[in-house]
Amino acid sequence: MNASPIVKLQMQSDPMLLSGAREMVSWIARRSGFSDMDCSQIALALDEALCNVFRHGYDRQTDRPIWVSIWSEAGTAGNAESPPRIRIEIEDEARQVDPEKIKSRDLDDVRPGGLGVHIIKQVMDEATYAQRPGQGMKLTMFKQGAGPKSALPGASCRCENDEPCCNDAASEKTKSSKEVA
């Protein structure tokens, strides 16, 4: 991926901005050739990550800074060796915590809340928390799609009625392989 992100956004820790952030990353992922389901899940991961910063990092203060950087590479049509890829970094100035302690809770303990980290780690291929030098935290997330059928640069992968389309089937295959591994 290029050294510079295609988007570097500074936003306030205001939940009203979440839907716009979801739309933005979903649009970038779609343009890169990710499947409709992947686009939705990438947007979900960003949303959950930002929610965690609002709620836990900034204790619901709505005027603190968050930086979202996005790198993406479009897949090449007909070339399974060149899948779409996206990397998202979320940085803040919130209180620092030990990255090792950021874990999902036990899913068998059915109660409201505490599922954001689990979702992020499930839908993204990689999700790594780190302390920023000086202050704040940084979350780096990465996801690779499957070999695209329609991922021409600027092409849109539109799926009607959520039927398997574009690279959905191949994406499932990739996940299955990962689970076996």
Added chain:
Amino acid sequence: MPAGLLTINIDQRGPAMVVTPIGDIGYTEAKPFQEALRSANEKKTPLLVVDLSKVEYINTPGLATLVEALQRTKSRGAKLALAGLSPKVKSIIDLTRLNTVFSIVPDVEAGLQL
């Protein structure tokens, strides 16, 4: 009941309350959704059906609201069903294994048969 980008309808259908959110259920919509579910639960019908057929997106605050509604419903001996899940919403519920704790039905009519 409009709540930002979310509209929520609450109807009584026979012995059931049917709550129908229309739109995305994100961080800011979770609160009005919670209030709607609490309001429906307060009617103390034996069945509560949440029609999610017009929801394409839900995140963990929304899921937390559903779990809370389930707990409230169960605590008074009533049932709760989730109806009409879109593939995207279903995938999120499956990811969190909440499909193992909720009664999930294809549509409201099926939910009313519980």
